[in-house]
Amino acid sequence: MMSTSQAIYAGWMEIPTSVVNEEARRRAEDAAIAAFVDQYAGALYRVAYSVLRNPSDAEDAVQEAFLRVLRHRQSLAEVRDHRVWLIRIVWNIVLDRKRRAKTRPETDDVAELARVLPSNGLSAEELAAAAQHHAHVLACVERLPAKEREVLLLSAFEELTSVEIAAVLGITESSVRSRLFRARNLMAGLLDHQRSLR
Amino acid sequence: MKSNPHTPVAPDSGEETLRLIASLPAPSGLEERVYEALRASPGRGRVLAWPGKFRSKVALENNWMRAAAAAAIVFVIVGGGWSVYTRVEPGRNGKVVVIPSRAPDSGGFSGAGAMRVPETLPGPSVTPPTKKAAAPKKDRSIKPAAGQNKATQPARPEVLR
Numbered sequence: 001m002m003s004t005s006q007a008i009y010a011g012w013m014e015i016p017t018s019v020v021n022e023e024a025r026r027r028a029e030d031a032a033i034a035a036f037v038d039q040y041a042g043a044l045y046r047v048a049y050s051v052l053r054n055p056s057d058a059e060d061a062v063q064e065a066f067l068r069v070l071r072h073r074q075s076l077a078e079v080r081d082h083r084v085w086l087i088r089i090v091w092n093i094v095l096d097r098k099r100r101a102k103t104r105p106e107t108d109d110v111a112e113l114a115r116v117l118p119s120n121g122l123s124a125e126e127l128a129a130a131a132q133h134h135a136h137v138l139a140c141v142e143r144l145p146a147k148e149r150e151v152l153l154l155s156a157f158e159e160l161t162s163v164e165i166a167a168v169l170g171i172t173e174s175s176v177r178s179r180l181f182r183a184r185n186l187m188a189g190l191l192d193h194q195r196s197l198r
Numbered sequence: 199m200k201s202n203p204h205t206p207v208a209p210d211s212g213e214e215t216l217r218l219i220a221s222l223p224a225p226s227g228l229e230e231r232v233y234e235a236l237r238a239s240p241g242r243g244r245v246l247a248w249p250g251k252f253r254s255k256v257a258l259e260n261n262w263m264r265a266a267a268a269a270a271i272v273f274v275i276v277g278g279g280w281s282v283y284t285r286v287e288p289g290r291n292g293k294v295v296v297i298p299s300r301a302p303d304s305g306g307f308s309g310a311g312a313m314r315v316p317e318t319l320p321g322p323s324v325t326p327p328t329k330k331a332a333a334p335k336k337d338r339s340i341k342p343a344a345g346q347n348k349a350t351q352p353a354r355p356e357v358l359r
Contacts, residue, residue, distance in 0.1 A: 041229050042224035045225070046224065047220075049219065049222060050219050050220050053219070059225065063232050066235070067236065070239060137215040138219075140212060141212065155216075156217045158217070184213075
């Protein structure tokens, strides 16, 4: 099934270049970008939030991603998979921001995690314990090497296949698999260590 | 064929947490805020975009106003260039003092103008022969080679130091 943006874009592509004037082309690009916002803003936000773990920072990153798309709208026709392309853009933005900020993510705080994560009918005590556990897990994720951590974070998105993760990270699919394997082993070791300390 | 990395994992490998975070819903009104950001982006403006506080006060959206502003900028730049051009006096040959370049010797050290005088050994000094001198003494230390005529050997000068 063709998505809205693809349909719009395909429609624009069918118009002969000689007939299309600058204004019409610009309007078509704007419509395509608007469709991208409708369709992918939520997914991009979740990708950004998984790295930054700060709602306002994640939203800023999404806005910056779409601004970049607007700036490079001439190259929209060359993009094959818009979803992966957009995720790659926002991924690079959030990694860059995280590298520059070097600040502790907001939701490392257990109380903040308890507020953000769904309660699913848990009691207050259970919710606090779950938040504590999630905070420990996130602390362990932060201790992973960057390459393994990135693959692990992206693999948490159900809608991304290993081929798409490879496209986002600019590596081969086999590298994704091997890094994911290493990341899981490292995580298991780290969590065991945490458990033994408690 | 596309493959999925979401293979079954150990229940406590921590990926549940990441999946929980990855599945958190986006805040409401995100799309509208992104639209606003795109609308307000400078890339959408024209060449001369005015700051927001002036935009509301003065109706600068008119084309003639923009043209006037552009003309004023061009006038200032050209006028400034012309004033600089008219003040500078071109083509006057001043006294030019050519300072010889003192290229340093190899290694960057200079000789400070010193001239090298080669050391020479003192030459042999010969005493003038005395008039009363008798027949030259025979130097017995030097023997003529065998079969060489003694009369043909020249007198050796005495070297004095």
